[in-house]
């Protein structure tokens with residue numbers, strides 16, 4: 001690897017120092033986050049876990065550029081975070097364009113990325129295949145179930161093959177089988193493309209399966225209280241179903257669940 005690439009690989013993609021986020025009024029302030037430090041380097045898959053209200057979404061919103069910290073410093077690749085700066089974002093709700101078809105939603109994203117018109121139908125079919133919705137390009141989004149809509153939103157984020165992917169409980173509304181399938185898809189894809197991911201979940205199992213590093217947060221005020229390095233294999237050809245069944249996976253999941261309870 002040339003020297004510049006080595007330096008880039010070590011450079012922080014996300015760099016937060018002493019970040020605090022406050023909502024509400026001066027009379028009734030809500031401190032969602034207090035003094036959070038977070039450094040994520042290229043290719044890391046960082047998962048945030050913690051009880052409801054501990055500031056996970058707020059942290060993601062700071063990195064996405066939707067929320068400005070009340071104090072502290074936030075940088076994404078050395079710059080102030082701003083929406084549309086290249087990070088792919090998947091929210092808890094799908095937020096699709098209701099007036100476009102499924103293919104229209106994906107085609108719009110591909111067009112914005114400069115994918116030539118002639119290549120778009122093939123790319124759309126491939127993306128829908130990946131999220132388990134083959135042949136659904138012509139459907140209206142309102143004809144889809146909530147879980148199916150969320151899969152379209154995930155396909156839209158994957159379409160851009162972003163270098164930074166921010167995901168806020170993206171699989172929460174899906175049935176167990178679809179969730180497992182998409183966990184495997186996102187894990188493999190991120191590994192193959194070297195995508196840096198910041199992912200929010202309530203599930204210790206999901207956190208250990210996906211994350212190379214898991215940060216445990218606590219509320220009142222929202223902060224990071226523990227960190228777990230996950231040393232499970234991440235090569236693109238990893239047999240993920242076998243990994244799920246491995247004793248090491250069970251050990252890590254148990255350890256994280258205990259930390260989350262404690």
Ligand SMILES: Nc1ncnc2c1ncn2[C@@H]1O[C@H](COP(=O)(O)OP(=O)(O)OP(=O)(O)O)[C@@H](O)[C@H]1O
Pocket residue numbers: 023024030031032050051052053054055056057058059222
């Ligand atoms: N727009 C807002 N106005 C006022 N308070 C807010 C706002 N958004 C979030 N909060 C408060 O900030 C705190 C952190 O919220 P946040 O959504 O970041 O937590 P979370 O860990 O993502 O929660 P959950 O797991 O339930 O999604 C909570 O106390 C919440 O009530």
